[in-house]
Amino acid sequence: MTASTDTLRTVRSLSQEGYKYGFVTDIEADEAPPGLSEETIRFISAKKEEPDWLLNWRIDAFRAWQKMTQPNWAKLHLTPIDYQAATYYSAPKQTAGPKSLDEVDPELLRTYEKLGIPLREREALAGVAVDAVFDSISVATTFKEELAKLGIIFCSMGEAVREHPDLVRRYLGTVVPQNDNFFAALNSAVFSDGSFAYIPPGIRCPMELSTYFRINAAKSGQFERTLLIADAGSYVSYLEGCTAPQRDENQLHAAVVELIAHEDAQIKYSTVQNWYPGDAEGRGGIYNFVTKRGTCRGTRAKISWTQVETGSAITWKYPSCVLEGDHSVGEFYSVAITNNRQQADTGTKMIHIGKDTRSTIVAKGISAGRGQNTYRGLVRVQPRAQDARNHTQCDSLLIGDRCGAHTVPYIEVRNPSARVEHEATTSKISDDQLFYCRQRGLSAEDAVSLIVNGFCKEVLKELPMEFAVEAQKLLAVSLEGSVG
């Protein structure tokens, strides 16, 4: 037997640790009846005691959605989604709107502890404020009072609608309109909760703001909406994490994230997405259709997206930057892993509108097993965007010979002063690299993890320190069983 077979065996034997977030929390839920109609939307809006303007906003979105069809331009194969079979609202039953963590169902607190996200503040992650979203609603937000002292608002979207209606009304849908696309319209109609943050002028948010999304209920979709506003000269770093139980059927996640950065403001938005990816044969897993977009409204504003996408059966997301302000900057750093039967079609859009706007795209795709990984990106330079610059780097790493990597860049330049660069590479983890590592004493799985982490380094270094280590481990776990 050759060493290669041996390597395979070693790696396989370690591989079946599997998805460790696949447990289900047994908790009574308050659910909408399955199906989607204006009734469902009125039900959700009523549950959340929303003002009329928001109900009407939702209804408008729903009517737009009814006229749209699910997009099929992505390189994805999926079973048709029955939108009438899903449940659009599921909330853990608890005394309405817990005022403090003491009122939160202990079962929920235990769930988040198990996920490594303690919510009780005395145990909470140092320097990280967390909004925990469980199925359709936010169950807890930590460090709220401390942030409030600086004028920072960090709460669930539901609370923001109640407590800060003017801010919500002024910004909601201004980056991603209700009828932006099929999934964004669906989200606009039925979104149940999400996170809201507002950083006042000149304030540097002293801790990471974070949302932790958890899908628990069977057959329910999750449709959260996040709105983040950085007022002039402010700074915020925001992180979202996601997991879901292991279930045989596919579950839909269609989120919308809107970021607004005013003059001289900076938003750093990091995602570690680890939704349940389905099993090795492709049964189950989350369908992740997400619209994320940020607008640099003011001069010198900066928005930076960093994503580590390891989960979901299907990932369809293109976190984008609209660079309106002169001298504004957009960045997109991405690692997407597809193993087994996972499929990802992900990338970004950089829309240069203002003068001297700059964007950087670094996308790393890793395909293993029968995974299919597509980078799809648009760089558009509008006529007014004098001296716009873009640099794009797309690297694909293949592990084994049954996976695929695809790169689909779109470049539209309408100003002759623009400079747009695109570099792309495709490589394989070579037997030489594996052997070199093993000859120095590293096990096969440590060798793969080392090589992959090296490949992703430029992206991982963009993550906040606390999460970079987590992300590295996640990469290793996601690729277990992938050699060969």
Next chain:
Amino acid sequence: MTAPRPMLEIRNLHARLADGREILRGINLTVNAGEVHAIMGPNGSGKSTLAAVLTGREGYEISAGTVTYLDRSLLAMPADERAREGLFLAFQYPVEIPGVNNMYFLRAAINAQRRHRGEPELDAGQFLRAVRAKLKLLDIGEDLLQRAVNVGFSGGEKKRNEIFQMAMLEPRLAILDETDSGLDIDALRVVARGVNEQRAPDRAIVMITHYQRLLGYVEPDHVHVLQDGQIVESGDKDLAVELERRGYGAVGDAA
């Protein structure tokens, strides 16, 4: 005085490629602790295959023979275990690993081996002190350690880095595969000094080389000539000099 138990004992080793071609055709070799052996031979004689088979590289089938290393069957161990048991290969073509810092890589390797021996891992400070002590020996600047493993290294830097790794890992048995190839005379001297510094009573070194060049700087105790997958002649350091003079063509006739 009783004879020491051999560190490495190769008996009738046959190995072939996946296509069935037999490359090693009955190798016999005994290497004791403290010894330096040179294995010489023309291109295609099986020198690099021998190094690959001993270190557990995939792609070869062992069709006959045994290899005993420190009283254990070497061929039964996976490649990484052989390394953790103190078997080191200085690669003829060191491999590039983009994005992986040279220091990080080396520390991961050292700690994998220390864990295997039940020793505590080195923390960053201890590791750095150990590194600095060995850097001078091989004329390596600290900047080389901050670069990605072998990425953008010159040929000479790659070879020095291999011997530097050997100095850090302190193997029991080191196989140097064509370490002299591609080195200019200054680099050859530095590498040779690095190897000589590591000669020790409890360590054996096997140098695989086409030319006698390196042997002028690292004096072997034994020289073997490999031809068509067999050791056809063995002798002391003078054999290397003689080979240089008469060429490989005449070897074997006298054996």
